[in-house]
Amino acid sequence: MSAARRALVLGGATGLVGQSLTRILREAGFDVLAASRADFNPASKDAVERAVDAFRPDFICNTVAYTAVDLAESEPDQAAALNKALPAMLGRLCRDKGVGLIHYSTDFVFDGKKNAPYLETDQPNPRSVYGKTKLAGERALLELALGNLYILRTAWLFGPGKNNFVSKILGLAKERPALNVVHDQRGSPTYSADLARYTLALIEAASPGLYHVVNSGRASWCELTAEAVAVAGLDCRVEAITTDKYPLPAKRPAYSVLDTAKFTAATGVTPRPWVQALRDYVYRDLNLGLE
Ligand SMILES: NC(=O)c1ccc[n+]([C@@H]2O[C@H](COP(=O)([O-])OP(=O)(O)OC[C@H]3O[C@@H](n4cnc5c(N)ncnc54)[C@H](OP(=O)(O)O)[C@@H]3O)[C@@H](O)[C@H]2O)c1
Incomplete structure (x- = not known):
């Protein structure tokens, strides 16, 4: 019997993506070291190198990021340290140790001026510090020309294990008769x-590169809210507002739907619609809407 493949998942113990990735890789037979900041500082080269030498992973999966999009506007150095310097350090380490690297990026690298789904070949033009630092992280990695590098741009995440837009909005919908949400x-x-699951599909396809990886379909924040409230069976009115009625420090793209054709060509997998996935999240993970 061949030895299990090993993955060091940075952010695997506490992050939204990290926790799901840890579970799915373990179910697929990977030996996973799910690290949190309590185990070691992921931004310290020495600390990560010690973990790599001890665990000898086939892959490092980097889910650690500075994800506070609005706070990043006033903390650009902290955002750059996690979103640019950290992946650059991991890239060099992976190159030197012959380890594969899976890294996540964001739809916020785009300015939103397009009105058809964004391709990997479209020109990024981020509008926020978060988007700029994430793009700088991608570029630092691509410059290293690693043989086994996967960069997955994803978007608008919801899921178990950590607060997210959908869990927060459902919490508010339980307490309030109406919610105003950007449309x-x-x-x-x-x-x-x-x-x-789609990350695992790319690993199995052994097809490194830059990919857009999201569920299919599209929505506004208001449409996502209305669907989540309906699926959860909550009695809350959802009203559409415009972005200028809800000003935030960071500018967001007005349109950032991602095209997943390259991912499907590499893996043979077509992402399922977000509406279907939302039902799994609300019914199974949150245990709402079925009583
Ligand atoms: N969430 C989204 O909607 C979204 C959308 C597009 C792209 N992405 C990308 O997807 C990836 C994963 O995002 P996510 O939503 O899973 O992020 P997350 O839940 O915010 O998790 C980030 C991880 O980074 C860790 N972390 C943050 N600051 C740290 C620090 N200073 N030192 C050590 N660890 C630190 C967190 O640890 P603690 O739990 O201890 O804080 C957590 O484990 C990121 O690259 C993100 O840019 C996310």
């Missing part, structure tokens, strides 16, 4: 468990 930003809502 003039459209994107690709995505279930973290599906993202983890």
Whole structure:
């Protein structure tokens, strides 16, 4: 019997993507070391190198990021340290140790001026510090020309194990008779468990590269909210507002739907619709809507 493949999942113990990825890789027979900041500092080269030398992973999966999109506007150095310097350090380490690297990025690398799904070949033009630092992380990795590098741009995540847009909105919908939600930003809502399955599909296809990986379909934040409230069976009115009625520090793209044709060509997998995935999340993970 061949030895189990090993993956070091940075952020695997606490992150939204990290927790789903850890579960899906373990179910697929991987030996996974799910690391949190309590285990070691993922931004410390020495600490990560010690973990790599001890665990000898086939892959490092980097789910660690500075994901506070609005706070990043006032903390650009902290955002750059996690979103650019950390992946660059991991890339060099993976190159030196002959380890594969799976890294996540975001739809917020785009400016939203397109009105058809974004391809991997479309020119990024981020509008926020978060988007700029994530793009800088991608570029730092691509410059290294690693043989076994996967960069997965994903978007609008919901899933178990950590608060997210859908869990927060459902919490509010339980308490309030009505919610006003932005309707003039459209994107690709995505279930973290599906993202983890699709990550595994790319690993199995042994097809490194830059990919857009999201559930299919598109929605505004308002449409996502209305669907989640309906699926959960909550009695809350959902009203559409425009972005200027809900000003936030970071600018977001008005349109950031991602095209997944390259992912499907590599894996043979067509991502399922976000509406279907949302039902799994609400019914199975949150245990809502079925009573
Ligand atoms: N969430 C989304 O909607 C979304 C959309 C597009 C792209 N992405 C990308 O997907 C990837 C995963 O995102 P996610 O939503 O899973 O992120 P997340 O839940 O916010 O998790 C990030 C992980 O990074 C860790 N972390 C953050 N700051 C740290 C620090 N200073 N030192 C050590 N660890 C730190 C967190 O640990 P703690 O739990 O201890 O804080 C957590 O494990 C990221 O690359 C993100 O840019 C996410």
